[in-house]
Amino acid sequence: MDARNINKTQCPYEKAIRIIGNKWSLLILKEFCLSQKKIRFNELLKALKPISSKTLSSKLKEMISYEIIKKEITSTMPVVAFYSLTEKGAELSKVLDSMAEWSSKWSK
Amino acid sequence: MDARNINKTQCPYEKAIRIIGNKWSLLILKEFCLSQKKIRFNELLKALKPISSKTLSSKLKEMISYEIIKKEITSTMPVVAFYSLTEKGAELSKVLDSMAEWSSKWSK
DNA sequence: CAGAATCCAATACGATACTG
């Protein structure tokens, strides 16, 4: 049920669940959907606290490999990097929004 | 970021992510959304293979505590139990469907 | 600044066996 087996299912539900069906991917996605702009590594680190740099780093790589997020390096000395949603990633805002709508409706 | 801290955030995105933002909850939900009927424990076990009975059992309890799923026992000798979505849980089909729609569109 | 490396703790999860 890990990433390497992602192509073993044809079910679109399972595919999506395997890609974004975990806490950190969804929380990272939420930051991008709400801010609607490019975000730097350390900004994400703060916004998502208590995430560790190790977790953030590996999650971003994973999401880049799924082409949900893209990375741009705008300077190398010092290093300045920006992360943002791809078109594919931006369309996940529908998923996030329906989640938020649901919990708004049902939270007591 | 665990279930006990669920009330520490007002953000509806985070609330929803904490409740359903994990692999098994979403996969269990998928089974109910697609079948649209009451399902028995052992049926879920087969459908969700390779889930273990321990994991399924604890996930179902968790989802019942969130009032996403309800349980009915229709006989006690032998024990016959059925699980199904509550109204609150049924409304998560929108989330699942938008996930499936997304992955259908973007899978190569 | 943006990460990688290392180490360690916590949790999730599966296999198997057992029970009312």
Next chain:
DNA sequence: CAGTATCGTATTGGATTCTG
């Protein structure tokens, strides 16, 4: 049938330190 109990493994992820 519908679980629970126990055990062991695997994965997740935090804290800290370090680097180009």
